[in-house]
Amino acid sequence: MNRLSMRLGGGIFLVAAMLVLAGWWTLRAETSSKWKLNKESEALVTDAKLRDEIFDALGAAEKAGTDPRLTHFNVRVATAFEKEGKERVVVGGNTEYEIPEGIHGETSVLNHVTALYGPETTRRDVRFLAFFATQCGASSCGDCRDYQLATTDYERLLFVCGQSSDRTVKVTRFADQIVCERNFPEVEAGKIPLAPEELRGLVKSAEEARRGGVTLFTKGRHTGAAALSFAGKTYRAAGADDAAFHYRYPIGGLLQQAMTERDYFLRAIVVSAENGDWPVVNYRDRQYGYEASSFNRAAGKAPIVLILSNGRGQYRMTTFESALPNAFSTADFMPEALKNFLASHAGEK
Numbered sequence: 001m002n003r004l005s006m007r008l009g010g011g012i013f014l015v016a017a018m019l020v021l022a023g024w025w026t027l028r029a030e031t032s033s034k035w036k037l038n039k040e041s042e043a044l045v046t047d048a049k050l051r052d053e054i055f056d057a058l059g060a061a062e063k064a065g066t067d068p069r070l071t072h073f074n075v076r077v078a079t080a081f082e083k084e085g086k087e088r089v090v091v092g093g094n095t096e097y098e099i100p101e102g103i104h105g106e107t108s109v110l111n112h113v114t115a116l117y118g119p120e121t122t123r124r125d126v127r128f129l130a131f132f133a134t135q136c137g138a139s140s141c142g143d144c145r146d147y148q149l150a151t152t153d154y155e156r157l158l159f160v161c162g163q164s165s166d167r168t169v170k171v172t173r174f175a176d177q178i179v180c181e182r183n184f185p186e187v188e189a190g191k192i193p194l195a196p197e198e199l200r201g202l203v204k205s206a207e208e209a210r211r212g213g214v215t216l217f218t219k220g221r222h223t224g225a226a227a228l229s230f231a232g233k234t235y236r237a238a239g240a241d242d243a244a245f246h247y248r249y250p251i252g253g254l255l256q257q258a259m260t261e262r263d264y265f266l267r268a269i270v271v272s273a274e275n276g277d278w279p280v281v282n283y284r285d286r287q288y289g290y291e292a293s294s295f296n297r298a299a300g301k302a303p304i305v306l307i308l309s310n311g312r313g314q315y316r317m318t319t320f321e322s323a324l325p326n327a328f329s330t331a332d333f334m335p336e337a338l339k340n341f342l343a344s345h346a347g348e349k
Ligand SMILES: [Zn+2]
Pocket: 104, 105, 106, 140, 141, 142, 143, 144, 145
């Protein structure tokens, strides 16, 4: 091969390479802008208008601003609906501050809808929340579940996730994240994995706790909770409200006491309401319980048993794993850090 044919050959190769590259770019531009519902999701999104609104919301969520300075985990979310003949797209994003506290994506977007269009629109017109994510599979935290329950028509609310890598869209029902206390199985006292005197002691302790707490704003759903640890200690707390609306939850309260004593592993928690009523366990409190139960899991212990008492000798029994489906905890995000933490703290007792 002489020099000329080498140069010609090189030129042809270069042109061919440029053509391939140009083709690839065109292909990429087309696929990157196109969302596609996965098979299971098509059954939940049958109307074309809703599907287009979902895709428009995902496009907006992709550009939503966030400030997750601690975790660097972006929650970019949006919703879309028709209002006065026009499509409205509203976005939300998570922000974090110095201690592990944050404004979450779900509360952010729903609050934006309310701020722009009022609470009736949030309840009536928001049919889905669409998340733009690197990987789909997560659900809302307990607190965001409480907020969605309170502000939306949650029984028909859809939970949408658009995966950035392949543009597939997964749709589930928000209701799949909800387990009403009525559906916690009712059990006889003898079936509860506690000695009769342990159960009696916890019920008494939870009822005494309920007589305390602060209920200046809480009406009709005040509860007390008591827990027994593997170390044999009892902790208890009641709900307490305040003027800034930073409610302190009973399960969260007793867990904080146990952990202050470096007593990280709990066997059972009993929750009690007014005599004769079944207690409500908020999803935020379930999140605290789930986190603590994941400590048990990390240490190879049984999950915490969650027991509801109606004060008349009747019980419902479940676990936080069942009461908060598809939940997340530090055990999922940072398993090694959690193991090291528990080894260096719980071991001191
Ligand atoms: Zn949340």
